Amino acid sequence: MDWGKGIVLVLISFGILMGTLVTICVRQDDMHLVTQNYYAEEIKYQEHIDRVINTHLLEHEILIFDSQMKTVDLHLPVGAKGTLHFFRPSDARLDKKLEVNITDSKSNAIDVKDLKAGYWKVKLTWSESGKDYYQEKNITI
Template sequence: MNWGNGIILVFVGFVAVMATMVTICMKQDDLHLVTDNYYEEEIKYQEHIDKVSNSLDAAKKALSFDPRNNVLTLNLPVGAAGELHLFRPSDARMDRKIAIDIQNEAANTVNLNSLQPGYWRVKLTWEEKGQAFFEEKKIDI
């Protein structure tokens, strides 16, 4: 075999490998973006920064997780309302959103036994006394 045949053989092999990789990538159908409306949420980012800043100024953390019982405790005052987003980075189909409205101090726990085991991000957005807050916690179930 001479140099010309070797170069052509390497080139054909490279093209075959690239075509295989492109075919495999195009057949994947379970790609999940972080959010469907990414650009709209990017514009609202300054509001998010303000919410995080407000929660950092708060005296105590709003979220605490008990891994033994899979219970999430919301340390929010009576009258606080918002949303709890249970975010699964590996599969957007498992995400859940729960409306939060604290009417009494006894109703401030969320049982997480129904969630699939693995890594979760818990995102809590709430308002109290006209001020918006945001807190995020990473948990393993």
């Protein structure tokens, strides 16, 4: 085989490889953004910073994951209201949001056995006594 045929074969192989990679990329359907409206959320980011600072000023842990019982315990005072977001970074279709309204200080455990096994981010946003708070915890089920 001479140089001319070798170069032609390399170029054809490269073209086939690139065509295959482009086809694979185009057919992917599980591409998910962290959020659909990230421009609007970027503008509100200072509010998020204030919530995180308020949470750091608290003297106790609010969000506790019990891996044995597969529960998330919320240590919030009575009257606290907010949202608990179970965020799955690998697949947005598995995300869940729950409204939190604390009426009893004893039964604040949320069962997570029905969530698919894997890596999750649990995001808790709540307000109490006119202040807003935010805490995030990474868990593996």
